[in-house]
Amino acid sequence: MNTEVLHQFLENKLAWSLLLLVVVLVVRYLLATLFRRSSWQRQDIRRRVHMVHNFANLAIVIGLFAIWVSELRDFALSIAAFSVAIVIALRDVVACLVGGLYQASMRSFTIGDWVRIGDQFGEVIDNNWLSTTLLEIDPHGLGNGYTGTTLYVPNNVFFTQPVKNLNFMRRYIEHTFSIVRESKGKNPFDIKPFITERVLEHCESFKEVAERYCKLIESRMGVDLAGTEPKIKVSTSELGHDVLTITLFCPREEASEIEQKVTEDYYRFWYGDADQSLTPADGAKAG
Known part of the structure; x- marks a missing residue:
């Protein structure tokens, strides 16, 4: 039994x-x-x-x-008679499997890397035979920039969408921002030397580290970056307003804070004494 x-x-x-x-x-x-x-x-x-x-x-x-x-x-x-229908039904699954093998052979990214797949941008937290899981990051956000959204990207997109590995930009980024002010008959270039000096002061604490990291990125990626020196450009908008554009190479976590400090310096220059010797009332009169 x-x-x-x-x-x-x-x-x-x-x-x-x-x-x-x-x-x-x-x-x-x-x-x-x-x-x-x-x-x-x-x-x-x-x-x-x-x-x-x-x-x-x-x-x-x-x-x-x-x-x-x-x-x-x-x-x-x-089911030989239905083989064609089965192939059509499973074509997306097969494409995902082949896409997973393609990515594994190319080694374009690994767990923990920051990547952009088409229009999706995030940190890779999982990658299997059929899909890649990303923790979404706001491409325009600063600091960590996590949105709290989890993205599940099918592996077949590797054949149709470009994959960009942004892992080297996790610590330092080339941050660009603009300040727009209504033109009031004054030469907008008067502020350029002052803002240049203030930006250099804000970036002084990490200047040497930024230069080393910039050289590391250039050697690893085989490209020539614009360098770590801040770039300041004065232009006008379609409405005739003065536009000051600042580009600097800085730590991702400090980019927002530096932008606020430079903006404060900008408006203090036009609406108050740059050395803070004017009172708020005097600054309002100067504007």
């Missing part, structure tokens, strides 16, 4: 499939828990957990295929 039960169990493909799923999922859970409790850096933990998930998924697919190969062969023969 026991021999017959054992024989039936060994021939029961559904039981083998359930056993395979349980074993693989338990092993995946134990390894992922072990990695998360380790003292490795957060990105290293993500990479290892990501590898465990991918290998576990691959083991499940191969195991189920090996268990059901005979039934799958018979099934394939029985």
Whole structure:
């Protein structure tokens, strides 16, 4: 009796499939828990957990295929008349699989990198055979710039959309902003030397680090950047207003603060004494 039960169990493909799923999922859970409790850096933990998930998924697919190969062969023969329809139905899945293999071979990015895929911009937090998961980052935001939105990008977009790795721009960025002021008959170029001096003062604390990081980016990416010296341009708008445009190479986290300081210097120059010797009332009269 026991021999017959054992024989039936060994021939029961559904039981083998359930056993395979349980074993693989338990092993995946134990390894992922072990990695998360380790003292490795957060990105290293993500990479290892990501590898465990991918290998576990691959083991499940191969195991189920090996268990059901005979039934799958018979099934394939029985639906030969519908093969064209099946290919059409699965073309997106196949395209995603091929796109995943293409990205893995190109190694255009890895877990933790900042990338732009088409119009989507974010930090890669997961990448499997079918899709890539991004934690969205506001391309116009400063600081960390996370929007709180998770993007799931199918891997077939790698054949139709450009992929840009922005990992070198995580620490330092080339930040450009403009200040617009209604023209009041004064020469807008009068402020250029003052603003140049103030911008250099605001950037003095990280100037040497910025120069080294700029050279690192140039050597790694094989491009020539515009340099770390701030660039100030005076122009006019379509309405005839004065426009002051400042471009500087600075830490991402400090870009917004520096922009506010420069804007404050700008308006203090026009509406108050640059040395703060005027009272607010005097500054209002000067404007």
